[in-house]
Ligand SMILES: Cc1ncc(C[n+]2csc(CCOP(=O)(O)OP(=O)(O)O)c2C)c(N)n1
């Protein structure tokens with residue numbers, strides 16, 4: 001009998017575990033199945049022998065686990081592992097893979113494959129009926145559109161090298177998820193511990209601008225009359241905001257965080273912060289620097305004038321995985337944002353003669369004035385409503401957070417209030433999913449809290465997005481692994497975004513005339529109670545404006561005492 005499970009040796013699964021530890025992967029988010037005996041056995045062996053295992057975080061839904069791995073990497077830059085069960089677990093990753101890919105976030109995904117053998121030829125061969133149903137011709141195809149490496153461990157002998165290579169690719173720009181598959185026979189086979197020097201498996205070095213581009217971009221910005229900078233995710237490197245501020249200050253350039261920003265990129269209270277919408281600026285600009293931004297403006301709404309000099313800097317300046325995408329630019333520069341900004345700043349320091357101080361100072365005054373008026377128009381004014389408006393809710397949130405609070409923005413049609421009323425001034429204090437698959441916020445909050453237990457995390461979500469997040473899995477994980485955070489639901493009892501866009505596209509149409517949209521989630525489910533039932537979260541629904549401030553402070557206190565809190569705030573229904 002080949003299927004001798006009692007024989008002890010260093011297995012492919014042992015090699016995989018050792019490689020993940022060696023590579024500094026802290027957490028394995030796990031949703032296992034019949035493909036996992038070699039791995040579970042390896043973990044148990046490691047524990048029994050006093051060897052190190054990664055922290056294993058059971059994830060009762062793959063979407064929540066994958067979002068947690070994304071959140072962890074968004075805040076640390078380090079890929080974590082998501083282990084899923086064959087084709088079906090891969091399918092349950094769902095849009096969370098899209099989010100990680102679009103957000104350029106490294107994640108290592110492992111999926112089992114249905115065993116290769118069925119007559120007891122090899123250790124690990126098939127021994128259950130579902131393994132026949134889970135065998136499909138091309139499992140990797142399920143997520144191939146969203147993965148940078150999509151491959152199978154074909155031998156137990158080089159599992160470690162293939163794992164290091166997968167992580168190396170995940171961490172190299174543009175970063176993203178990698179998907180590795182393994183059949184049980186390979187994980188059960190005799191592996192090799194190669195004792196690799198992990199420092200020889202690093203990610204690619206940050207790309208710098210070529211000298212000519214540094215020269216051209218710096219001079220164009222210095223000589224411009226109406227320069228503009230637009231960014232959306234340069235702040236994913238927390239050293240970037242200071243470098244961007246240095247450039248903006250030197251030349252008095254307004255900075256727009258394109259809508260809605262994925263990270264904190266530029267201090268919201270800087271008098272050069274010009275809001276979140278290029279409209280009103282880009283049409284008048286003579287030079288525009290777009291740096292780390294997927295789409296700086298919507299061409300159907302606005303665009304630069306024909307002679308505006310546009311420079312586009314990005315790790316992936318042609319967006320090669322978005323087929324219909326183009327903007328017109330003088331130069332597309334494949335470079336790391338921090339490196340590029342440092343190069344431009346150095347060039348400015350070296351060439352004081354290219355400045356025109358009078359021009360810069362008169363512009364500075366104008367931009368400061370625009371910023372001041374913009375911020376004044378965003379200050380909340382009490383209209384005496386007897387219901388809670390999103391503006392009032394956001395103004396109350398501003399009183400329970402501080403400058404260090406990490407905000408997750410998945411508030412969808414209410415997202416703009418977060419930028420306007422909760423300005424972030426410290427790097428690493430704002431995150432969005434970076435993609436468009438709703439539900440990221442819950443898992444991401446768990447992952448961020450696992451990575452940074454000392455931080456206060458507040459997830460701001462629409463009611464639809466809360467439901468998409470798989471809240472039973474999220475709040476169970478948060479309780480089990482002690483990652484308390486506060487969730488605040490902008491509960492308009494439905495999907496406002498599709499309703500708004502229908503009305504905008506057909507302003508005189510039947511839907512508007514008859515008020516028929518099929519976007520209502522009324523009667524509202526008791527969304528906060530889901531978290532209470534799943535993980536003992538502090539749960540509160542608020543409808544009266546007078547009770548909101550108290551509810552939010554109670555939520556904050558509950559989190560300080562180690563529990564999650566979900567404050568379900570009822571807004572006017574969509
Ligand atoms: C997984 C997924 N399903 C559907 C959509 C389409 N969609 C975009 S916005 C939206 C409504 C989200 O509702 P909610 O979170 O309550 O925000 P609101 O629009 O009400 O502000 C939907 C369904 C999506 N982006 N992702």
Ligand SMILES: [Mg+2]
Pocket residue numbers: 462463464490491492493494495496
């Ligand atoms: Mg809603």
